[in-house]
Amino acid sequence: TDISALDRARSHLAELSAIVESSDDAIIGNTLAGTITSWNRGAERLYGYAPEQAISQPMRMLMQPGTEAELERYLEQIRRGEKVEHVGALSRHQAGASVDVSTTLSPIHDRRGQITGISAIGRDIAPLT
Numbered sequence: 572t573d574i575s576a577l578d579r580a581r582s583h584l585a586e587l588s589a590i591v592e593s594s595d596d597a598i599i600g601n602t603l604a605g606t607i608t609s610w611n612r613g614a615e616r617l618y619g620y621a622p623e624q625a626i627s628q629p630m631r632m633l634m635q636p637g638t639e640a641e642l643e644r645y646l647e648q649i650r651r652g653e654k655v656e657h658v659g660a661l662s663r664h665q666a667g668a669s670v671d672v673s674t675t676l677s678p679i680h681d682r683r684g685q686i687t688g689i690s691a692i693g694r695d696i697a698p699l700t
Contacts, residue, residue: 597672597693600679605630605646608688617672617695619665630691635661635669649678649689659696671697 591598597617600609606629610622618625618633625632634642638660645655655676662672672693679688 595694597691599625599630599691599693601630601689601691603646603650603686603688605642605689614693617664617670617693618662624665633662635663645676646689649676650686652678652686654678662693670695 591611594611594613595616597614598609598611599607599614601607606627607625608627610620610625614625615621630646631639631642641660645658648655655674658674658676660672660674662670662674664670673696674691674693677690677692678686679690681687
């Protein structure tokens, strides 16, 4: 059995995983309902939560109080297959401080093209002091 294709696929997945983990940007996987399923080191730095504190929690824990309807609107756009690009919003750090973040939300598709989740990539856009 030729396993070279499988080895190449594993190598490619390992490379992609390393890229995600080393990113300074927050890269967060979510269900279509908005539950966090994956959390990289950039997300930990930006929001202050360790992966075990964030995974299985609702995305709204990262939102400022009163912005839940805005998040639901974005989730609905993703469920329709749309991309939500560079949304500037004040988010919430674990310690309660506001974090100025630009976020892009994109649908995650399976091999059949069905939307199975949401990718959220956030970048701190606070001015440097």
